[in-house]
Amino acid sequence: MDSLIRDCDKLAKHQSSAMNKAISAVDACIRSLDEAREKYHTSDTCTGNSLVKLSQSQEIVSEQLRELYNNVNKYGKHVEKTFKMDLRVIAESPAFDGKREELAQAIMLHFLRSGDFELARRFSLDSGAKGEECYSTWRQFEAMNDMAEQIRAAPDHRLDAAQEWAAANRAALERLGLAGLEFTLHRLRFLQLVETTGNGNKGSGGALEYARTWFPRFERDPDGHMAEITQLMGVLIYAPRVHTSPYAAMFAETRWAEGALEFASAFCAVHGVAAHSPLAVSVAAGARALPIVCKVSGILRDRSSNNNNSNTTATATATRHGMAEWSQQDELAVEVPLPDAMRFHSVFACPVSKEQASADNPPMALPCGHVVCKASLDKLARGTRPGAVASGRFKCPYCPGMATAGEAAGVHF
């Protein structure tokens, strides 16, 4: 890539000089013809002179432009070499046919989740997709976005709205294991007070008073905020010069963005909506899956065209129409590696048969703790696999442990 960018710079330089030369050559012609027109009465050689000039210019122009064209092509070859994959190898999928409305809605929700309400309105106008009045989540997201932006971006980083919301939804947050949000918001507010009012010994509204009002509630908190509270109180010794104190890291600017993020994801959890835009997650997963699907489609297409050559037409057509159409299969042909954050469901693949577990073929745990699928377990018990001994007792394929089918227990991930 670096060399491609260097080539691009070179091309830019060459383009400007080639075009300048060509233009000034044309310009020289124009001037010479101008002169011929002026001097027509005084000299009879000037037309001839212009003709010579024109021939010269013609040569310059065609040479410069030819060379430019060659250089553009050379750069083009470099680009083509770097970007070889042709996305058109994958067959067009009919999966979205007749689902414009659902797609539009997914895009709308993405805009709402990202706080782009203006974009959502514009898109609904443009595409005729359902508008504001049809989204129960519209107001929710607006409120969430307002509160998160107040924390993150407002010049005085206002926390009160978010705190009010967290207090009102305390039960729900606790149920979801997100009770820590309230403490996070109190911590941010406390640090803000230390920053603005010092250690707050003088009267009300200070950090100390704030701590005495709010922190005791968290002292018996099972989340164990006591250690953190101790640390926060330590900050007071250094107020107001906190930024040069050992606690400076607690005042990093990023704390506002982190706090806003924690608030937004708790808000989403309480409302039962996805923490991240599902459209963005899908597209990110697609960026990993698409090259793999393309590669497999390309290989299958090549294979089927080879089959065609060897004249086994019937199977070849079957391959072309069946196999190459990735989207018509029940299951993708290969595994797509996704980051852990994009794994939302447990999938158990039997280490013996490599098959995915299902309701008919559930995972079973042996007494030793190793897990295999029911079908594999039955085979082991029937003694059809190596490692089996008589009387239904068999050795675990992964450790020396012995088991019978009856000792295996069902597992629900």
Add this chain to the structure above:
Amino acid sequence: MDKINVEHMLAIEEPFMKVPLEQLKREVRQSQKLAEREMQQAHLALAGLAKKQNSMDSADYTEALNGLISRLVALKQKLEEAKHKEAQLIQRSKQRATDLNELNDFTSTTQPEFQRWSRTRLERVLIDYMLRSGNVNTAKLLMEKGNLEHFADSSLFALVMSTERELREDHSCHGALSWCADNRSALRKIQSSLEFDLRLQEFIEMIRAKQNPEAIAYAKKHLTSWSDTQLPRIQRAMTLLAFPPTTTCPPYRHMFDVTRWSDLAHEFRQVIFQLFNLPSQPLLYLLLQTGLSALKTPACKSEDPGEHNRNCPVCQTDTLGKLAQSLPLSHHSNSNLVCRITGEKMNEDNPPMRLPNGYVYSLNSLTEMSRKLGGKVKCPRSGETYYLADAKKLFIS
């Protein structure tokens, strides 16, 4: 798994890099052709003038020179414009390459810089979709908000949309034909019959308007050059002269059918996309389809809402879930276990623990819970309570 496979990431960006490049090639080729033709003609004219100079009267001579000069001035103007446009396209190519090159600096998908990059990619994928589907105002706003004009191929899609509209609504081949003229050699290379199809349509319209002599003259001029490859269609076209537009004879009725204009619009889009190596579906479709497929598991299809995960795109039953309905499931030859309580991955570092009732959760989540509940754990699915010590560690190979 959090690593970034740069090679794969770049592989899907072919159209992103290809469009400005192809536009640049066309621009350069066109200005080269124009300049050569104009210079050659100027040369011929001036040479003729030089020969006749002595026998011409001065007014004629001056006028001839003026004509020449203004042609060259026009050429110069055109070259100036081309210079500007080309420079812009080269700049665009560089900006795109530079953006893609940033991928080499990222080490993990969890890095904030990578997430910012991914956001921008999503925005340009959305802009591409908006431009292709005619949601021009949304596209514009997206570009303004993200400062992404240089990542969007607005001019190309504007051309496609306006030409399509002209074909579909105005029933005019004008724009499409002039585009064909500018791209004749490229069209020949891909053996496209688009230009013939457009000419044929104009011919049909003349017959519909009962201008038979004009139609015959038109066919002589524009259709005969295609006789090598399109002879049967030319013959059928000529036979059309014998039928009135109200005919019920199938092949000819079909030729008079006005829906042919929509077919032409569609064909135009296919051909221009092919020349620019653009997939016929927007990149958003390709990414969503393969992405949803890679995320889709049997649990997403379950009728039991308890199996769904609110964070999973395929579990969004009203929107993306419907889009994923007919797509393949993901393929797994290795297990991937996710704790129901924390959403964390279960592996050697955070092993799966089986409660006596058969339900499995991660060690981390159960430890945390037992700390809060005084050594006990409560199964969130069945409500049963056990001691943490009752949970049995599982081994997943």
